[in-house]
Amino acid sequence: MLRTILAVLFAVCYLILGIPVLFVEWLIGKKNPHLRDISSLRMVQWAFRVIYRICGVKLTIIGQENVPKDTPVLYVANHNSYFDIIITYALCENLTGYIAKDSLEKVPLLNIWMKRLYCLFLKRDDMKASLKTILQAIEYVKQGVSICIFPEGTRGDSDEMAPFKEGSLKIAEKAGCPIIPMAITHTRDIIKDHIPFVKPTHVTIQYGTPVYPNELPKEEKRALGRYTQNIIQEMLDHEKAGSL
Structure with a gap:
């Protein structure tokens, strides 16, 4: 219970005390937008690291060297918990926007x-608005901002992934960027069965090798969501086998 209270208090204090910081960042952005973006990124990453450490998360990172440092990417991951965002965002080396529910x-x-950090909000029940979000994500990638998506469309309640929605994978194909598959394990255990309380948990984040959609055979390119999901499932299975 104490961890939960401390994490919530920290998050609320950060948001309130960050109000004047937002104004300062706005002023910086008038002269140097890139400096503003990087400054905002590092501050939020710091806050997220504090939150997951307060919650007792022990982190194992595998394959982070697979993430290209000189080009934006489309991160594609399974989704178990809000902590998926908190933890993976803290690990991003460059500007990254997340597609989140509206x-x-x-x-x-x-x-x-x-919004300052290029996140986009998806209205799942509005096809026209969803398409607009995907097009904006493509534009962000072309501008050098990576995007992270959870193509299951919602947080899973079991270890089985829901089928990936193919539309969001078009971001990589249309922007010409690599896909970085991410396999996230045990984030559900941080809060599962004891909401709203958290418990110390060992979380593993695995980064797969880059997938270049435009270099894939036509059949695999046509089913890019299923292709990427299979890669993530293999990583999840490997991690599970190693923990037995």
Whole structure:
């Protein structure tokens, strides 16, 4: 219980005390937008690291060297918990926007930080709005900003992944960027069965080798979601076998 209280207090204090920081960042952006972006990125990453450490998360990272440092990428991951975002975002070396559900756009202050950091909000029940979001993500990638997506469309309640939605994978194909498969394990255990309390958990993040959609055979390119999901499933299976 104490970990939960401390994590929530820290998050609320960060958002409130960050109000003047947002103004300063806005001023910096007038002269140097890139400096503003990097500064915002590092501050939020620091806050996320503090939160997951307060919650007792022990982190094992595998294959981070697979992430190209000189080009934007499309991160594609399985989704188990809100902690998927907190932990993986803290690990991003360069500017990265996340595609999140539109309900987060209604959270005061948090929505400002998310928009500042190129996050996009997806209305799953509005095809026209969803397409607009995907097109904006493609434009961000072309501008040098990586994007992270969870193609299952929602957080899973079991260890079995839901089928990936193919549409979001078009970001990589249309922007010409590599896909980095990410396999996330045990984040559900941080809060599962004891909501809203957290418990210390060992989380593993695995980065697969880059997938270049435009270099794949036609059949695999046509089913890019299934192809990427199979890669992630293999990583999950390997991690599970290693922990037995």
